[in-house]
Amino acid sequence: MEPLTTYPLKYSVPKARVFAVFLSMVLCTVMLCLLQLKFLKPKIKDFYSFEVKDSRGRTVSLEKYRGKATLVVNVASYCQHTDKNYIALQELHREFGPSHFTVLAFPCNQFGELEPSSSQEIESFAKGNYGATFPIFHKIKILGSETEPAFKFLIDSSKKEPRWNFWKYLINPEGKLVKFWTPEEPIENIRPEVASLIRQIIMKKKEDL
Numbered sequence: 245m246e247p248l249t250t251y252p253l254k255y256s257v258p259k260a261r262v263f264a265v266f267l268s269m270v271l272c273t274v275m276l277c278l279l280q281l282k283f284l285k286p287k288i289k290d291f292y293s294f295e296v297k298d299s300r301g302r303t304v305s306l307e308k309y310r311g312k313a314t315l316v317v318n319v320a321s322y323c324q325h326t327d328k329n330y331i332a333l334q335e336l337h338r339e340f341g342p343s344h345f346t347v348l349a350f351p352c353n354q355f356g357e358l359e360p361s362s363s364q365e366i367e368s369f370a371k372g373n374y375g376a377t378f379p380i381f382h383k384i385k386i387l388g389s390e391t392e393p394a395f396k397f398l399i400d401s402s403k404k405e406p407r408w409n410f411w412k413y414l415i416n417p418e419g420k421l422v423k424f425w426t427p428e429e430p431i432e433n434i435r436p437e438v439a440s441l442i443r444q445i446i447m448k449k450k451e452d453l
Contacts, residue, residue: 291316291394291397292309293307296392301363304379311445314347314414315345316413318350318352320352321369326358333431336438337376337378345438345441350395355408359409366380386405387405408426410427411425411426423437
């Protein structure tokens with residue numbers, strides 16, 4: 245019996261075709277990765293996209309303030325700036341709100357430990373002593389790894405981290421930062437900016453009618 249003769253396998257697929265298939269697989273993998281990144285990418289685009297907690301710990305969507313001008317403030321009850329700021333903030337809120345403007349207060353105890361009370365006690369303090377009618381949210385952290393995400397957005401937008409109580413951030417109806425002020429700056433410097441933004445809101449509403 246003659247021994248079996250082995251023959252080398254002949255590849256019928258040209259090298260160019262193999263390369264094309266390989267390239268297609270690579271491109272498909274890249275496209276899948278890009279699509280995954282797109283869907284995994286955080287959808288937070290503006291201040292109103294965040295959720296926060298109210299003074300009782302209930303979740304509140306800041307989306308409810310979209311379309312308004314808002315002045316976001318980190319407040320404290322026992323600061324040298326407390327009296328003049330709470331009085332001025334309530335005046336602004338009463339003068340321009342609530343249809344087109346609101347103050348949003350976020351208590352924080354990280355600056356001199358001047359906000360030691362519970363969130364509900366802080367709210368009662370502000371309402372009882374200054375007649376505050378604007379929202380006062382749950383006590384938050386602004387510095388460090390536990391920074392409240394909504395406030396981190398403001399810090400990133402302003403490129404400046406608050407150094408004390410009563411920093412103020414003016415947000416436009418689309419949720420973008422317009423301007424910010426340190427606690428030493430008088431409310432008279434803020435009022436014209438708020439008024440200008442509200443005029444823009446009213447004019448746009450008239451144009452849309």
